[in-house]
Amino acid sequence: MSKISKICILGGGTAGWMSAAALSSKYSALGYEIDLVESDQIGTVGVGEATLPHIRYFNRALGINEADFMQATEATFKLGIAFKDWGRIGDTYIHPFGDYGMPMEGLDFHQIWLKLRQMGLKTRLDDYAYPIIAAEQNRFKMPGEELNEIGSNFGYAYQFDSHLYAKFLRVYCEARGVQRTEGRVVDVTLDSLSGDVASITLENGHTIDADLFIDCSGFRGVLIEQALKTGYEDWSQWLPCNRAVAVPCEARGPLVPYTTASARKAGWQWRIPLQHRTGNGYVYWNEFISDAEATDQLMRSLEGPALADPKQLYFTTGKRRKLWHKNVVCIGLSGGFLEPLESTSIHLIQEGITALIEHFPVSHIDALDADEYNRRMDLNFERVRDFLLLHYVATQRDDSEMWRYFSAMQLPDSLRDKMDAWSRRGYVLEYEIGVFLPPSWIAVMLGQNLMPVGYDPRVNRYPPDKLFQFAEKIQTASAKAASETPTHIDFLTQYGAASKTAPLTAAPMHSQ
């Protein structure tokens, strides 16, 4: 078979332009012809506006200047996610990007805290996590060089306008030779021998052929599903929310360095603070709430006037049976949908791109690469699924049909084992492939009141005084580091990342 020379990316949302940016940068010397086909008539979903710290490495690999990017996308810094009303109504906790405390001679800090708590200590585990304290006080700074030092023991991500991010990347891509074609796909031709996608035809009759297609066409999966009939694994038995309504509004109050996810009776609501506006959305299960009611609840809860009409989305949680099938790799929503409760939408795009680059066809499309890509991405998706489901099942809520559905649910073994191990002794089952590390699991389990009955007995070899002193030192240092941290808005401005335009308003003032 001949070498790969033409790549066609179908779809120009976040997934499409991120893919195009990575491929055009990584393979700039190879002279690939990269076509990106998108249609202005088809809106992009752009639900993912909050990210995980890994996005920084993606941008850095592209050589993107951080302040420029933040300014262009109205981005804010993100230290974690605040979860409201998840364990019980009235509860709040922050899932931070960073560790709790520091290990003592190889023992995880939370084990020490669990023991001290049994001895009467009244502090929260959060009091030993710098990123939580900084987030609660609405402060931000960059981590320092020494990542083990209190005040530097955290990661950060962004909240940004994903449409602006796609636009930003489009400029980047076009400067690197990516050819953008406007149009809708009306026909897909398969190679009669191999069954590969040979070409796509647009409504103006224009035909684009390619050796490799990247399907970023969103939920519809124009190539991976409509053309190749790859099949979809439906996960709605575990994650049954199937609709969302999204609307931006005017920003009110201080600019906080975190996303908020508030549990509701039939789903949950997000709030994403950007510089020019606030993003809002309500993810729900239509079994227990009507679209109109969900929209009404969302609109009534907005902090400021809405900036657009609410946008309705329909989805089925799950993933494509094969994320790489024949000569089509699906990245983004065409590959699967997991509700954006933990900001994994853009992250899974990034995982897909990283895995694609590691297994990018060298001389031809090889089943070995596709199989390995699928094995790895399947693990990524499944582990995110378990983590999302954890939020719904580690809860004491039983105040609605939805919460009662979850409390009666038969959990996947992988998740059940993880929750058992934690509840018994604060032990976190670890894996290597997958985005959420033990501190993330601890944040959610503890934040939703899953308090272990025991702790790691190795803690008992230390005299309690030593443990108290150790904990106190970390608590003091964390509080001090937070108090010396500038406010989020001050840091953003001083960093050169502040937007040059005024925040959006619902009723723009008429010019005189």
Added chain:
Amino acid sequence: MPEITTDLIVVGAGLAGAMTTLSLARHLGPDYRITQILNTDPVEDIFYGSVTAPSAYDFLRSIGLDEPYLFQSSTTSFSYGTLYQKWLDRPAWMQSHEQPFPIIDDVPLQHHLARSRQPLQPVLMAAQAAWNGRFAHPPQEPSSALSRAEYGYQFSPAEWCALIDDVLAELPVQRLFAGITEITRSDTSISHIHLSTGECLTANLVIDCSGPHRTCITAFGAAFQTERTLAAWTDIRPAPELGPPHRTLVSTQDGWSATTHLQSGGYVLNIADTEAPATPPSCAKIALGQLDLAWVGNCVAIGQAACVLEPLSPAPMMLLLRDIERLLELIPTANTAEMERREFNRRFQADSTHTSLFNRLFHLDRNMPQTAYWRAAAKAADSDLLNRKRALFQHRGVVIKYDLEPFNTEDWTILFHGLGYAPEDYDLQIENVPQAQSERHVAGLQSAIASTVSRMPPHPVYVRKMKTYFEKHTYA
């Protein structure tokens, strides 16, 4: 004194019993009572081999066996890895311990080498030092080439066992030199262990470190799947001076032979098929294989009692340390330990499978003699997980990963190269870096390593000076 809530009995003398008992004694508080029954003569300990991986450093320190103690109280020496001087028809290669390969111009080192078809060994810091017989501790500064070298130890299992026994004698651990005459059990637990002295013991958890005897774990019907059987015997070759910081291994018609360079001289381990002509009648024998479950009821198997791997690589020691660490992380606090048992077994399965993959690669696809050792090894080498790894490497030079494998990407890459696997293609990312520039980087790396090596002291000199230093400072 806090109340004793949990009784632990370690069954078995030898390296596994000693290391496990010491680890429990160091890591647990006074709420645990630890008893060791020294009922076995651990002749099979030689199958643990005589080298460790770098992971041994932290482990040994955590149980109080730091380098001053190890080097002054035993003939332990440093190990950058194993030199496979003659493995079947392969040219010699140093299977060294390395830090993650550097990323140059945004592209991992191995892709630079692959495009230019340059060899791997000259850019491996630990390998080059080992080839030249030199050693120095890696410095903290990451800018130094030497910081890329990792090291383990060359050691004698019998010596380490004796050394730990000395330490244990000073600790509040009850040690009983007695045979086990009877084990009584209920459906779910071992209730009593009767000793030849007439004593009868009870425990919350019985830790079976009795090696291939599996004194307790098989009482619960845990099944050991035998893969093949090996014979081993050792020779001591006293030498006036310490040898190089690596083990040297050659394959033979019926197995292989490895020389470990200890402070006292060469320690030769011979491995062969049990029926081979050269196998002496007095050899030790062991069945390779593993238990289906390492923790059943209130009994958990550690080390050879759970899984026996060939000491062709540091695999047996890596697995022993992982067994002990896994036990420490899951040590139960009371009689019921359902969650601990389930998780221990899950991790045991993953660890033993993953560790054995590395050894299996040595026995795949080569021109092997048609003798019992090689035939049995080749037959056991087939594994889907390994085939996938091998296929991807042959295809494009990448090492795919499974969760939390003990051997890292560098170990695998060096082994694939050593065994002569040549990827069909190289990764196209490298095309962004002009070839001349890439070759300059590689040449620069090679010369930095060569220059570092030339400034390092010979292994025996380094160890001698280090010990003098230890003696002058009060470490005793």
